[in-house]
Amino acid sequence: MSPLRIPAEVLAAVVAHARAEAPYECCGLLAGSPDGRVGLHFPIRNDLASPTEYLTNAHDLLAAAKAVRSAGAEVLAIYHSHPTSAPVPSTRDVAGNHWGDSVVHLIVGLAGPEPDLRAWHITEGGYEQAEWILAGR
Numbered sequence: 175m176s177p178l179r180i181p182a183e184v185l186a187a188v189v190a191h192a193r194a195e196a197p198y199e200c201c202g203l204l205a206g207s208p209d210g211r212v213g214l215h216f217p218i219r220n221d222l223a224s225p226t227e228y229l230t231n232a233h234d235l236l237a238a239a240k241a242v243r244s245a246g247a248e249v250l251a252i253y254h255s256h257p258t259s260a261p262v263p264s265t266r267d268v269a270g271n272h273w274g275d276s277v278v279h280l281i282v283g284l285a286g287p288e289p290d291l292r293a294w295h296i297t298e299g300g301y302e303q304a305e306w307i308l309a310g311r
């Protein structure tokens with residue numbers, strides 16, 4: 175699987191979203207081309223408004239999915255934030271994953287002085303780190 179390639183402006187928007195929602199977790203969707211390049215960013219409301227878990231708002235998710243389809247793009251990643259813990263999938267993140275293992279989970283960790291972004295493949299029984307890189311123009 176090719177690494178997720180995230181342009182700087184999308185990265186900045188994701189981090190800004192995470193900071194804006196803190197102390198709650200944020201969530202959203204990244205879409206783009208099959209080679210892993212992200213071109214579209216959709217913030218999604220967290221229905222749980224919780225500092226330790228998230229639930230993607232169904233209406234927002236549907237609207238994002240439609241926009242992805244009409245742009246001829248595909249869903250590449252789901253992201254959410256961990257406001258006070260390491261950007262490693264929680265037990266709940268693994269149990270609640272209904273995206274299969276083709277969609278990368280990007281987690282924004284805000285516990286340290288700088289945002290820490292890590293990508294993961296979540297499988298049925300666990301997770302393994304995925305690759306993401308900063309994409310040039």
Ligand SMILES: [Zn+2]
Pocket residue numbers: 227254255256262263264267281
């Ligand atoms: Zn999480």
